Amino acid sequence: MPGVKKSYMKPRIVALIPAHNEEKSIRDCLAGLNDQLLPKGVELDVYVIADNCTDRTEEKAIKAGEEFGLNLKVIVTEGNKLRKVGALNSGWKLLYGDIMDFYHIQLTESQELYKQSIKAILGMDADSRLAPNCLKYLWEGLMSGRNIGGVMAKYTMRMPKKKSLLSKHDVYYEEKIASGEYGGPISRWWTHQQKQDMASWLLDLQYHGGSTYVLGGQATLFRPEALQEVVNHNKLDGPWQNDSDVEDMLLTWQLQKSGWKTLISPKGRCFVDAMRSYHTFREQRNKWNSGTVELLTNKDLSIQTRHKGKIWRNQLKSFSDLVIRVLFVVLLSVALATDQFHWSWIWLTPIVLASILNTILAIKTPMHRTIDVIFAALLIAPEIYLWVNLMTFSQVWLQKLSSNKKDGWANQYAAEAGKTRSKLTQGMLLGTITVLIIGYVCFYYRDFLTSETVQQSINPYLMGGWITLTYLTILKSLMMAHQIWTLRGRHTA
Known part of the structure; x- marks a missing residue:
């Protein structure tokens, strides 16, 4: 990172937050990071990756960073066709260099020192919020064993506020309803079903040792050496790949293939948004399930997981x-x-x-x-x-x-944007x-x-x-x- 002094090279956690048109949620996400109690002697750097944004995500992120006193930098991407995967890898290349760069520019001495100071990388979504102390619990889990490659937070869907509490005379009424901040009985019921489904899955993992076959992208703390090993072993230009609709599951399997443990935190909680309608839920689950089936059946990917059975x-x-x-x-x-x-x-x-x-x-x-x-x-x-x-x-x-392959990400984005019914x-x-x-x-x-x-x-x-x-x-x-x-x-x- 240019301009960083040697005296600044304390051990640090780096948060990579891909954000595509997240002006309405980015402040809440950063507010959650502001709530965190960091391990003693460890600092937090936040990189918001404003990916192909057409709204005020960059402006809102900078303003929130100043408000909360975060050490924050916004990375702006344009023309990224790999969506979340491309955005995350942009952040990775900024920290570790781009080996695919034609000129292969070497990192400066300050950049090398900065890279060596990174002890953990937090990958999280811009519409997620860490509960207080979540980062501390994730850190403790990651540092509890040398062979732990990643620790995921326990996810809980945020319940929309009662729609009846919102005055129809509120000038922001339509905007608040559209954002999902408020919802009617069906929306709230649907959210709880997803929350209970997630709770059932998390309980099952914990009762079987806490090992997980997917480190969810909403909030996971990674060991940098583990990610680097995935990059080197698979000859990639970044840890995340676009070969699957479930890039977080693919990365998890690759970590396990290299001998790293992937766990869930028994205490760290992260609040995430649920799909508030039948249509968006179906498109999200289609993406998740089709990606999972593809990983199970695609022999060309040549990866295995101890959880395959x-x-x-x-x-x-x-x-x-x-x-x-x-x-x-x-x-x-x-x-x-x-x-x-x-x-x-x-x-x-x-x-x-x-x-x-x-x-x-x-x-x-x-x-x-x-x-x-x-x-x-x-x-x-x-x-x-x-x-x-x-x-x-x-x-x-x-x-x-039927070999009828569809773009799961595109379908989900279209559903969330109201372009499909x-x-x-x-x-x-x-x-x-x-x-x-x-x-x-x-x-x-x-x-x-x-x-x-x-x-x-x-x-x-x-x-x-x-x-x-x-x-x-x-x-x-x-x-x-x-x-x-x-x-x-x-x-x-």
Whole structure:
């Protein structure tokens, strides 16, 4: 870093914050850094990378840096086509030099001293905010072992404020609603589902040793030597790669391949924004899931993770959830239509287990509301949320099997910018019409469908289907019982 004196070369943490049109969130992000208690003798330098911005991100970042007394520098990128990956690597090259530079300019003596003084690199999003002491906890985790390459904060989705608290006469009413700072009941409910989903994932990682297969880009503290090893081993010009829609997961796998441990912090918390609508959520999950499937199946990337078996089991779990629900709907419909439905109280067992499991998860979710626990116990919210995720799961694998590759980042950006719209209304309308037509046909041909001939011909298939569903449900019930038993532990999300 030009102009830095030797006397200034204390051990330091460097924060790299890529920011594309983040004028509304960058101050809050920097305010969170101002709240941090730094390790003794360690300083913090902040680099905000204003990436292809068309708003006042640079101006707002500089102003906030001055307000909070941060040692802050803004890096402005223009023409970067690699989005977040390109922005992060721009910050990396500023610190460690650009080996791809045609003239390969050597670092000055001051720059070399500065590079040697960097003991940790914090990668975080511009719309994230570290909770007080989070950086201290991440640092303690990173320094607890020489072989730890990165430590991730525990993420908690920020709940929008009640929309009813905002006066419609407020001149900034529309702007505040659009920013997601305030939201209605559906937005707040949807945010909690994502928060509970994240809590469930974090708890699962902690109960299995704290090792993670993805160091999330929202807030992770890296060891510079580990990142440099990824660069050197893979012959890259920066640690982050554009070969995957989940660049943070790809980097994590590369760190593990080189022998570095990747952990989550048991105490450090970071508050992140949730997707406030069905459409933006679907596009984000499509990007995450398609990127994960690509890493699992793309042999050209030649990387492995010790968690690969666990990730495949999660995929199989989603597939089994889908099969059970589709099979149940089909069997129930056929049984009712042919008057062969027989209720059994034993079917309440998986429902009760699911209710207990989701209630525990709702209670263990940070800053939960009473209404969230009630909805979880009634299985209303979890079941709706699960169906949305199963639709995403199906879409991702259908795209994979059809080799229909899409740009996940571009789709998510377009959805968040309001350039694309959800087809949820059309889908619900089509589904309702389909159900009504099937119901009418079943009622009109009721005598035929309930005749002994039809019942006898359908019965073997119906019984086979119910037996298959029973075995799958027993397996799923055992898995839920095991998860309930595991959640009795002391870990928190």
